[in-house]
């Protein structure tokens with residue numbers, strides 16, 4: 184696996200591969216790779232000729248007081264994992280390469296609507312930070328395909344919308360959330376959980392499953408289901424930001440006849456903010 188930090192070097196690789204008409208996949212990450220990320224790499228490996236993985240902790244998607252400075256950096260372990268997963272190239276730029284004039288003096292890519300609901304209500308600048316950095320990575324790598332995890336479902340829809348609105352010829356592939364044996368969605372932020380909190384953490388997924396079972400069983404009072412799940416999370420020791428049943432296609436409020444839904448939740452447990460979501464199908 185090659186490693187590069189500069190856009191010129193990255194483009195040399197891309198140009199050489201393009202001469203052979205290789206299909207190129209990008210897996211954007213912030214590093215501290217776990218089995219969820221490696222599943223994205225495996226997916227990319229299976230459908231593309233060349234796999235580029237980026238590692239960049241993007242300051243623009245962190246708000247004031249969030250964990251940008253303390254975000255876990257495990258570059259050596261990440262490189263070893265990517266070599267094992269047979270990635271072709273690791274692109275690991277620094278902040279100056281990504282934002283030569285700083286994050287305040289850069290073009291901002293904003294996806295209206297999807298940038299302001301749910302996560303956007305609790306982390307106001309987060310989604311614009313994500314869409315901006317992903318647009319930049321797309322411009323640098325110019326991949327044919329990019330893979331994103333369903334765990335960050337709102338992010339996945341945001342990127343799909345970005346690609347559609349900017350007419351970028353990039354296929355966005357969704358990869359299912361990878362979970363620990365007890366159901367907790369894999370996340371770099373799970374490292375912030377103390378042992379006692381780690382034992383409680385799977386309750387988030389259990390509540391989502393409970394909501395799904397109730398909706399699929401015919402319960403139509405969504406607000407009451409959301410409130411009950413939030414209360415159960417509080418009782419377990421969480422501080423929920425939201426539990427919300429939304430339309431799967433665009434995260435709008437579900438209406439009569441919407442059959443493909445998603446229940447999404449974000450909740451603090453100690454110093455970790457956990458997010459998760461699952462699909463709901465009404466027949």
Ligand code: PAF
Nearest residue numbers: 211212213241313316335
């Ligand atoms: O999901 C992430 O790790 C990040 O939001 C992403 C897509 C790499 C952008 O920084």
